[in-house]
Every structure is written in structure tokens, then in C-alpha cells.
Amino acid sequence: MISRNKIDIIYHQTQAKMQAEGVRSNLGYVWWVLDPLLSLAIYYLLFKVLLNRGGEDYISFLFIGLIAWRWFQMSITKGASSISAKKNLYKRIYLPKYIFPFVEILYQTWKFVIVFTIILIIYQFTGYPLNWNYIFLPLIIILQFIFITSIVLPISAIIPFIPDMNFLISHVVRLLIYPSAVVFSIDMIPEKYHYIINLNPIALIINSYRDIVMYNKTPNFKWLSLVLVFSIIFTLFGLALINRNDKKYAKLI
Amino acid sequence: MQNSSKKTLISIKNVGICFKKQARLSKGSNKKVFWALQDVTFDIYRNETLGIIGRNGAGKSTILATIGDIYEPDRGEVKNWGCKVSLLSLRAGFVPYLSGRKNIVLNGLILGSTKKEIMKDIDKIIEFSELGDFIDEPVVTYSSGMSARLGFSTALFMNPDLILIDEVLGVGDINFRKKSTEAIKSKLTKNLSAVLCSHSEPTIRELCQRVVWLEKGKVELVGTPDEVFEVYNKRLNVKN
DSSP: OOOOHHHHHHHHHHHHHHHHHHHHHHSHHHHHHHHHHHHHHHHHIIIISSSSSOTHHHHHHHHHHHHHHHHHHHHHHHHHHHHHHHHHHHTTOOOTHHHHHHHHHHHHHHHHHHHHHHHHHHHTTOOOHHHHGGGGGHHHHHHHHHHHHHHHHHHHHHHTOTTHHHHHHHHHHHHHTTTSSSOOGGGSSGGGGHHHHOOOHHHHHHHHHHHHHHHOOOOHHHHHHHHHHHHHHOOOOOOHHHHTTTTGGOOOO | OOOOGGGGEEEEEEEEEEEEEEEOOGGGGOOOEEEEEEEEEEETTTTTTTEEEOOSSSSHHHHHHHTTTSSSOEEEEEEEOOOEEEEEEEEEEOOTBBBBBHHHHHHHHHTOHHHHHHHHHHHHHHHHHHHGGGGGGGGGSSSSHHHHHHHHHHHTTOSEEEEESSSSSTTOOHHHHHHHHHHHHHHHHHTTTEEEEOOOOHHHHOOOOOEEETTTEEEEEEEHHHHHHHHHHHHHHOOO
């Protein structure tokens, strides 16, 4: 179904996006690391210094969560409008529309992989040494990739028809950070709300990173495989939705 | 009836294209339907340059986009007998912060070529575009004429069977305009066909063997440039 040419297009468009990012600002790629560092500083100030929440390892806890969260957040907010943003292109040349969300997701993924690698190297020197559970790390990354894809594809398919949704999405995603175990660990919130974190796929994924890197624990694969199954279903659904409307997007005014 | 000199590349049969104005909450919910093309029928043959003329809003760009597979006909059908179609659009797909060289690759891929084919021709493309050292500068620094030249050169070398041109031969300076016209002419001897939308009678007369005249989304007349322009110009004069 996906020809060699389409894979080439996705690969080179992703690469072009990255290279363009590097030259667009004075600091270029440095922003990839600086950006999460700044949000780390803000949340640390807010929750640790001002509200005095979180334990001793709060900064390590927060940082790993923020990195994984940013990958999710940026992919959703940018990916949602990925098809509608390329209107000027596909109104002039025919291209299968699934290309655009994939380019955005792959770009964000590549960014995450680089930043995450840097963070893991730093963690080695701050009391979280390499352990055997690291072999599960690629699995969690692949799972998060599919999970992100399963959300971005259906949303990006719908947004060109209902552009108003775009305004909502960034707010919804911004709110989602709180029940996603990014800034609050499960023991920081009352027990009656634990189910929110326990049932939240992104919280499950983020805590799996922490289990591996910080606590030398094997992730809970029972719940994670459930996330995988649903993610695959929604990814296929999103792909079908985009392909079904493939020729309709260019006609939208 | 298909002999070698008149092999059909694309048949357009009773094609209708309609645009629906999306229902907006703020403007009531009545859907407006606008038929940009209604019942358009003609064929495109190999080795010919077909001109499409008509006034603004007659459906010229819409028919090109339909041939280029961008729109799906709401009525009728467009049958492609197996040719590679390339819609010449000047700056679509350029990434402004990247060099002209990188953009040739990106654009070539979008036009359906492989990386290998592009790299084989990239020096010829750069030479034809006359961009010189500018080819390694970001496209964002180009003038509109320069990016038009880059787009045209890339599309020309991607070896399509049919090239669709929407009023773009008028870009660039006089020399490049001449050169691109010549290029299309000489390519035509090597199995390239073209569909050309234009308001310029001299361009159409120079390049096209056949002309389709569109009027309000319908085919008014098909014939040689002489036949069509005779009636077309009369009609325009009456209207003015």
C-alpha cells in the first residue's frame, strides 16, 4: 500500500523539517534541550519551591515525565493540524494525505529520541545507573509512538472538516498534563483519584519510563499491552479515515 | 481507431466537479453547491500540446487539477491510460529555509520521481534554472522569478508523460520565458504532452495544436487555435 516513493517523501520531508528547525533560530537545535529545561524550571519552582510538594527525587521524577510528555503534547498539537496546514501543497500536487501526520510525528519522535538519550546520560551521573530493565526501554518508546499515532491520525483526519476543533485541542492537551502523572506522582494525590492515573494510558507509559530508569523495575506489561491493542485499532481507524477522505480535503474551501 | 500518432493519454468523460460551501454555525446551515465544471468531455493525445482558454472562473484551473488527480470528479470520469502526470506548480512544496539544491530533491520526490532519478539529473536541473551559486542559498532569499525558475526546471526534468501548466510560462524574465517555451517545444518531440492554461493568445498559438474553450464550466468549443480563437475573439468583442 505504501510505495517506496511515499516512504522517501516521508523520510526527506521529516529530514527537511529538522534541518529547517536548525537554521530558523539563532540557537537552533540547542532549543531542543533548552525548551524542556525551561519548563522543568517552571514546574519545579511552582510545585517544589512554592507549594513544597514532591519528594527528594522530585526533579528527576519531573524531568523524565516532562520529556515524555512533551513528545506526546507536541505531536498531538502539531499533528492535529498537519493535514490542514499543508493545504497549499495538496491543492497543487496530489499527495496521499497520511504523509503529513506521519512527517510531524516522526519529526517529534526524532527530537524526543535525541533529547531522551542526552537525559539518560545525565541520569547515569546523578544516581540512576544503567540496569537490566533498560532492555524494555525500546518497547515502551515504540508503544508511545503507536499510542501517539493512534490519536494524531483520527484527529488530523477530522480537523480540516471542523477547523474549530484546533482551538480546543491545545487547551485539552494542556489540561491533560495534570492527570497524567507528569507533575504529580500517584502518592501526591488522594487515594480516591488514583483510578485516574491507573487508567490513563499516557500516565502508564510515563510511569514505565520511571520504573525502568529510576526504580529498576519491570514495567507492568499487562496494562501496557492493552494500550497497544487499542492504539493499533485507532491507528488503523485513523488511516482508513484519512484515505477515505483523501480526495475530499483538496476541495474544502 | 487508436493509431500510434493519436494515442489517447487521458480521456475526460462528462466530468462534473462541485464545491460545497461548508455549513457554518454562524451563517446559518444552508449548504451552497457550486458546479465549477459540468459535463466536460475531451481527450488528451500523446505528443500534443493542448491549450485551455476561457475567462476567469471558467474552470481552467479546476480541469487541470482534475487531470492532475487532485480532485475526484463528482460526475463522469477521468481515465488515465497509464501516463505519469505532473502538475507544474511553481513554489508548492518548497521549504523556505532550505537550499535550492535540497528543494530540488524534495520537489522531485513529490512529483513522483525516485531519489536516484533526481540525483542523476540534478546538475542539468541546476544548469537549466540558471541559479548558479544561489542554488546553495536558502529558497527564502530567492526572488519570485528565481523560485519559479527552480520549480519549472525541476518539473521539466522529472520526465513526465504529460505536464500540466497553469499560466506559469509568464513568470521569470524574458530570456527565461523564451527558454522555457523552447524547452517545452523541444520536449514535445520526445513524447512529452502538455496541457496549457493561458490567457495569452500568442502563447497558445505558438505552442498548441488544439484548443479547448471553457465557458462557465462547460466546453464551448474544441478545435485548432485558428478555429477557436476566431469565435472566441468575436464573442469577447461582443461582450465588451
